[in-house]
Amino acid sequence: MKIYIFRFGHRLERDKRITTHCALVSRAFGACKMFYSGQEDPSFENSVKEVQEDWGGNFTIEYIPDWEKFFNINKDKYYIVHLTMYGTAFDDFAKNFNKTFKKGLQKQKKDLLIFVGSQKVPTAVYHFANANVCVTNQPHSEVCALGVLLNALVDYRTVKFSGAKIKVKPNLKGKTIVKN
Numbered sequence: 001m002k003i004y005i006f007r008f009g010h011r012l013e014r015d016k017r018i019t020t021h022c023a024l025v026s027r028a029f030g031a032c033k034m035f036y037s038g039q040e041d042p043s044f045e046n047s048v049k050e051v052q053e054d055w056g057g058n059f060t061i062e063y064i065p066d067w068e069k070f071f072n073i074n075k076d077k078y079y080i081v082h083l084t085m086y087g088t089a090f091d092d093f094a095k096n097f098n099k100t101f102k103k104g105l106q107k108q109k110k111d112l113l114i115f116v117g118s119q120k121v122p123t124a125v126y127h128f129a130n131a132n133v134c135v136t137n138q139p140h141s142e143v144c145a146l147g148v149l150l151n152a153l154v155d156y157r158t159v160k161f162s163g164a165k166i167k168v169k170p171n172l173k174g175k176t177i178v179k180n
């Protein structure tokens with residue numbers, strides 16, 4: 001089962017770094033693709049591509065000009081988890097997901113899509129999402145929310161980054177980069 005991310009409502013000035021960080025977190029935890037809506041941003045796309053060229057993997061980004069049309073056409077292909085402080089606890093969700101849902105979705109050939117907002121998320125999203133999930137019921141950051149949820153769903157040690165030009169050799173102290 002693949003993991004996709006949908007980043008809703010990207011704003012060129014305000015969200016450049018945060019959207020880039022959402023993409024990098026998603027990639028590091030093995031998501032295969034980020035869709036994004038809002039303002040198209042080739043500079044954000046290029047900065048993630050540059051990381052990808054050095055650090056490997058097959059993570060891709062696709063701009064979606066009309067998010068409603070995207071979900072009208074595609075929503076049945078995915079199990080949609082919306083990250084929102086109004087949702088129910090992510091850890092309860094993750095436990096059930098890892099124990100039971102995941103197998104069911106694999107049988108139905110559905111992939112997981114994690115939806116994160118930036119600007120105000122329309123009410124419709126809370127209804128078409130299969131689950132509205134919080135990482136605490138306090139407002140904070142989509143980067144944190146994504147990282148915490150993905151960490152509960154994915155064993156990051158198993159994620160492979162094919163074609164990497166550089167890798168880290170883990171050290172308790174100091175830094176070692178290995179070039180391929």
Ligand SMILES: C[S@@+](CC[C@H](N)C(=O)[O-])C[C@H]1O[C@@H](n2cnc3c(N)ncnc32)[C@H](O)[C@@H]1O
Nearest residue numbers: 083084085116117120121134135138140142145
């Ligand atoms: C910084 S918030 C801004 C929310 C926006 N002002 C609104 O009213 O929808 C952006 C995104 O971060 C995520 N987020 C923030 N706090 C969260 C929490 N406690 N749990 C889960 N996701 C959260 C949500 O996806 C949210 O749409």
